[in-house]
Amino acid sequence: MAISTDKSCYEPISRIDKLKLHFFSVFYAIWFIIIRVFKRLYKSEKVLREIRDKPPPCLVDNTLGSHSYIKIGSLKLHYVEAGDINSPLIIMLHGFPDCWFGWRHQIKYLSEYFRVIAIDLKGFGDSDKPVSKLSYRTRILINELHQLIISFQSKSKIIIGHDLGAYLGYYFVTIYPNLISKFIALSCPHPNVFWDCLPKSSNINSNSQKRNRTENLYKKFNGLFV
Template sequence: MANIMSEKEGCVVSISHWDTLRIHAISCVIGSWVVFRRLVRSLWSPLNLNLQDREKPPQCLVDSSLGQHSYIKVKGAKLHYVEAGSRSKPMLLLLHGFPDCWLTWRYQIPALVKHFRVVALDLKGFGDSDKPAWRRSYRVDTLLAELKELITALGTSSCTVVAHDLGALLCWYLAHQYPDIVEKFVCISCPHPNVYWSTVPRESVFNSSWISFSQLPYLPETEALRNGLSIINQRYPHLQKKSDADDYLVANKYAFSRKEDWTGAINYFRNLPFQRISPVCEPVKAPCMFITGNRDPCLTLESIVTSTEFTEKFLVKIVNETGHYPHQEKPEVVNKMIISFLNVNESPEKVDKPVQKGLMDRMFGAVASTVKYGNQMFDVVQKTSNIVPGLQRKSSVLGQSAS
């Protein structure tokens, strides 16, 4: 974990000058190699981005069957969102990942709208929201202030957040910085930021080398556009098994068909790696549920278990036979998880956080409370008001067979 500087804004602090210099040094090395490789390639053939004509948006991006498309301006940025459900119900904010847009929640909106007022946002820099080119527009403090104002502008002082990947990373910062805003947090496929930046597996499409490469101007955008946006295909291998795979892949390629479509999105990675949560900041008070696929190439179970150290109340669910997009790969299973966890009629009692234990103790507890859920889903860690942490309790659970 990076060393943390003493200067801070709230809970969000900057990494040390040495770690900052290291990231930029690696980015220069990788950038030099990419430039050299391109020069060699140009001797045989010029750079060809092979982009198709994508002037007309796919119908699924503009279809209003999932909800009403609306726009709102917060702190000078115009944000696009899709809203569904009665405004008399509790608000639930959906935040997508990278590279993605609001449409990633197409399977969740119809199920959640029965219980909530659902708002599926296009993050700034994505989809039909504004895409400022300046890197400073995506500073963590700026993004969090905009999300805070968005929630207020939508007529509520707090809400539940369901978020995936980059959106979940933002919600981690938000829940620490503005704890009164986040009522509950469903975190899909994303460790805590203090864990995330040091545990990205090399097998991931957007691994640590890519994060360093993204610090450079222009080059990351043109690399993403190469070979007809093949990077989108790499990111969504599971869609080959879905009946609407073609429509969704076309929608994503439309959303990222221009250089400026990538600039805003990549600017998140030009800012967020330099920010952490201060070690003196309180753990997240909102009840958290972690959802992860057992075949996710972008994270490890260890990183999820370590992330529970930053929460007071948590639940971990593993969706079997899924990768980085469990909410798309097995939406029925994930929807049941979310609805059960977010049941507005249930108010679990506050659970005092136990004395801090090491990672092995928390892993032991995770294995001890494993419960089979059908053929597709497993509880890995569960800490609720009816479970008392402790080795004696864990030992007794280990003696029971999974049902």
């Protein structure tokens, strides 16, 4: 299946909008630096470096769902589950930097009709956080996600991903198209769009996954995107 290169649906950003984006980016960066400087001046180093080893109450609240853990090899993953176990399954993958709590409003309503599982991806929330960068390669993350999802025995599985979660979702449904019935991506276009839009000289384009490797994955795609 070829990828459409039609860009008629793209909405260009005006020069004024670009200037606004740059202005507010610089403004908030300077504002953050000023706040940090004043904190260091008026607060002791001990307070600034205080270790908070207890999560805030909202992250351990059971009213949104039950908190569970699962072992994938040596990896421990945390997730929150709500809804009827016999209902169609929705698996929610958060973005960066976030955790399961980012889905709290959706969990409340979707759990009335679905079995909802909001995962803390590896490196986030209460899931394990390996130090090695190699542990976060896309292939490894997808393999671990595959083992996790097949452990949830459900005939109908839907993935909703936001940002980083959507990025992983694209790869997952491409490699395992028969495992997922529907995929919903939020705030993240298909990975090939990045390669189409980035200049060939871009460091991201040259150092990241090559275009032909992404297209090879895309050829396995079986029309599951909605």
